Amino acid sequence: MVAEKIDGKEVALKVRTRIHEEVKKFQAVHKNFNPYLTIIQVGDRQDSSTYVRMKLKAAQEAGIECKIIKLPEEITEFELLTQIRHLNEDVNVDGILVQLPLPEHINEGKITSEVDANKDxxxxxxxxxxxxYKKGGNARFLPCTPKGVMTLLSEYNVQVSGSNAVVLGRSDIVGKPMSQLLNQANATVTSLHSRSSPEQLQFYLSKADIVVSAIGKSEFIKGDWIKEGAVVIDVGTNFISDSSRASGSRLVGDCDFKSVSEKASLLTPVPGGVGPMTVASLLDNVIIAAKANFETNFQTPKFTNP
Amino acid sequence: MVAEKIDGKEVALKVRTRIHEEVKKFQAVHKNFNPYLTIIQVGDRQDSSTYVRMKLKAAQEAGIECKIIKLPEEITEFELLTQIRHLNEDVNVDGILVQLPLPEHINEGKITSEVDANKDxxxxxxxxxxxxYKKGGNARFLPCTPKGVMTLLSEYNVQVSGSNAVVLGRSDIVGKPMSQLLNQANATVTSLHSRSSPEQLQFYLSKADIVVSAIGKSEFIKGDWIKEGAVVIDVGTNFISDSSRASGSRLVGDCDFKSVSEKASLLTPVPGGVGPMTVASLLDNVIIAAKANFETNFQTPKFTNP
Ligand SMILES: NC(=O)C1=CN([C@@H]2O[C@H](COP(=O)(O)OP(=O)(O)OC[C@H]3O[C@@H](n4cnc5c(N)ncnc54)[C@H](OP(=O)(O)O)[C@@H]3O)[C@@H](O)[C@H]2O)C=CC1
Ligand SMILES: NC(=O)C1=CN([C@@H]2O[C@H](COP(=O)(O)OP(=O)(O)OC[C@H]3O[C@@H](n4cnc5c(N)ncnc54)[C@H](OP(=O)(O)O)[C@@H]3O)[C@@H](O)[C@H]2O)C=CC1
Structure with a gap:
């Protein structure tokens, strides 16, 4: 079997076009609807700068105003918290995103917990x-990467209910919410992590109809671990050195693309798979936030006293 | 292999004795420390009444004051919410427990969400x-049943890290937090539910070193599905009719006790396994709540202005 490539760029474009249409339609009725995202970047990690730039560009293309606040690496936790509180109180700010990872001296959990739930x-x-994680819970904002993966699976008509699914990685951003969304969609999910043994890895992978890998290990998963016909979603984005490139490096996923594509039925490439979907899901979340904020704070009341 | 019975009563007694000692020690220093639990019971389901009575008795034995508020089946959601808000505001109330399940016309999620996080x-x-569910998160109160199961595993020196664990059921009270606690303890966890097929069930069970079942299906799991030497924790509490009993019924777990005990190395009986641990964990949570409440609201400030 040779896997079909899942075209994340194409699906993401579809989502972003839909969002742009939505914004325009809403603005046609409500002239003062101006979705507005603020991104905070602490320090100047090169990868973070790349991601932030991509988000900015995509937001602008979709008709979302986007401001980047760059803060120095040395900023204290307290100063960063204060900054977030200001943004929480600014009624014009619809969404707040703190680009991760943060410098070591700052407690990430504390920071992400400070963002107003309505702007998160x-x-x-x-x-x-x-x-x-609550049954029948009503999360307004799903974490962007898992949300994007679910959209990909649905766009490619992958049958999730009843499947055996394996998620590699259990981070708050990707692995754990991914497992939860697949479980909610009635897959039988096994969560693998760094303390799972190679034998465990191969046992569960050999049975998995759907594999989502988010571990950040270059070309780690080999084709012969995968079940024939499996759907493989590769979240990993890892740079490896490549002297044939001008930059001296090349982006690869967690999967050994060549051997995995010989066994899988569907496979996301890296780049061009999950990455664009993460950005598209973010924009979707900003629109959700902006509409709710608009209704709460900007909408002309329907009934006014004369 | 014949399984050793895990003695939940004995471990629970140990926990409760520890709690009682703690309360007495703390009271020796702080005379006005009076841990106080309020249980709300809506309607008069027989099983709920039994559980509530057990909790009351155990609390009193451990030196915890416990009040039961019985509300009529027909109470509105609004009235129940109001009741909870009153208890939230009552500084003497350390812990609030709403006995589940609630009548159909009341939204359980809404009710459990109303309880003050410090009294939950x-x-x-x-x-x-x-x-x-947050990495490095700091949940003050772990759900009682999964917390009790983790205590049992630890008291019986079960090696959780590196194991294959299977959790049957994914409810908010038992299954889902159970999977999360086992994952945090570095087991590789598969979550099974009603949409998992019999074939999936047997595949994952045949590999599982640790099985926790919380599905509420009488004697559902058979010995030949279980791996030789597995540790089996049976959360299920199901009544089946038994004409040889005066009551006409008998309590059984989710496991077919006889056949499972021939394959497992450790097995919890029903009753006398998980049930007593749920109660012990509740008392432990009440003490955590009471100490925090005492420090916040009752402790004489260390430095006072003369
Ligand atoms: N394409 C996109 O849009 C995005 C891509 N990413 C990429 O996804 C990857 C993961 O990101 P993130 O979740 O933030 O990373 P983290 O470093 O936070 O988490 C990595 C997870 O992988 C687990 N892990 C590590 N090694 C192994 C192994 N050999 N087998 C199984 N599990 C293992 C770790 O286990 P343990 O918990 O035991 O440590 C951990 O849970 C990275 O490459 C990142 O760049 C991330 C976000 C968005
Ligand atoms: N000993 C104790 O202290 C306690 C005991 N219990 C007992 O534990 C049991 C479960 O309680 P609770 O979690 O509240 O129950 P729920 O009814 O809320 O949840 C039952 C779960 O089991 C799943 N399930 C049902 N049938 C199957 C099946 N054939 N195979 C796999 N999974 C299945 C359901 O899946 P789906 O999500 O798809 O519907 C659901 O997730 C009950 O017997 C209850 O009395 C509960 C609390 C405390």
Missing amino acids: VDGLGPANVGEL | VDGLGPANVGEL
Whole structure:
């Protein structure tokens, strides 16, 4: 079997076009509807700068105003918290995203918990997390990457209910919410992590109809671990050195693309698979936030006293 | 192999004795420390009445004051919410437990979400749930049954890290937090539910070193599905008719006890396994709540202005 490539760029474009249409339609009726996202970047990690730039560009293309606040690496936790509180109080700000990872001296959990639940477009604060894991819960913002993966599976008509699914990785951003969303969609999910043995890895992978890998290990998963016909979603984005490239490096996923594509039925490439979907899901979350904020704070009341 | 019975009563007694000692020690220093639990029971389901009575008795034995508020089946959601708000505001109330299940016309999620996060001794509100699922999260109150199961595993020196674990059921009270606690303890966990097929059930069970069943299906799991030497924790409490009993019924677990005990190395009986641990964990949560409440609201400030 040779896997069909899942075209994340194409699906993401579809989502972003839909969002742009939505914004225009809403603005036609409500002239003062201006979705507005603020991204906070602490320090200047090169990868973070790349991601932030991609988000900015995509937001602008979709008709979303986007401001980037760059803060120095040395900023204290307290100063960063204060900054977030200001944004929480600014009624014009619809969504707040703190680009991760943060410098070591800052407690990430504390920071992501500070973002107002109504502006938490990354879905990482306790209110959103709590709702995500509660049965019949009503999380307003799903974490962007898992949300994007679910959209890909649905766009490619992958049967999730009843499947055996394996998620590699259990981070708050990707692995854990991914397992939860697949479980909610009635897959039987096994969660693998760094303390799972190679034997466990291969046992569960050999049975998996759907594999989502988010571990950040270059070309780690081999084709012969995978079940014939499996759907493989590769979230990993890893740079490896490649002297044939001008930059001296090349982006690869967690999967050994060549051997895995010989066994899988569907496979996301890296780049061009999950990455664009993460950005598209973020924009979707910003629109959800902006509409709710508009209704609460900007809408002309329907009934006014004369 | 014939399984050793896990003696939940004995371990629970140990926990409760520890709690009683703690309360006495703390009271020796702080005379006005009076841990106080309020249980709300809506309607008069027989099983709920039994559980509530057990909790009351255990609390009193451990030196915890316990009040039961019985509300009529027909109470409205609004009235119940109001009741909870009163208890939230009553500084003397350390812990609030709403006995589940609630009548159909009341939204359980809404009710459990209303309990003040600092009094949420069942651990079912969004703040506690959010913390439970966040990496490095700091849930003050773990849901009682899964917390009790972890205590049992630890008391019987079961090696959780590195194991294959299977959890049957994914409810907010038992299955889902159970999977999360086992995952945190570095087991590789598969979550099974009603949409898992019999073939999936048997595949994962045949590999599982640790099985926790919380599905509420009488004697459902058979010995030949289980791996030789597995540790089996049976949370299920199901009544089946038994004409040889005066009551006409008998309590059984989710496991076919006889056949499973021939394959497992350790097995919890029903009754006398998980049930007593649920109660012990509740008392433990009440003490955590009471100490925190005492420090916040009752402790004489260390430095006072003369
Ligand atoms: N394409 C996109 O849009 C995005 C891509 N990413 C990429 O996804 C990857 C994961 O990101 P993130 O979740 O933030 O990473 P983290 O480093 O937070 O988490 C990595 C997870 O992988 C687990 N792990 C590590 N090694 C193994 C192994 N050999 N087998 C199984 N599990 C293992 C770890 O286990 P343990 O918990 O035991 O430590 C951990 O849970 C990275 O490459 C990142 O760049 C991330 C976000 C968005
Ligand atoms: N000993 C104790 O202290 C306690 C005991 N219990 C007992 O534990 C049991 C479960 O309680 P609770 O979690 O509240 O129950 P729920 O009814 O809320 O949940 C039952 C779960 O079991 C799943 N399930 C049902 N049938 C099957 C099946 N054939 N195979 C796999 N999974 C299945 C359901 O799946 P789906 O999600 O798809 O519907 C659901 O997730 C009950 O017997 C209850 O009395 C509960 C609490 C405390």
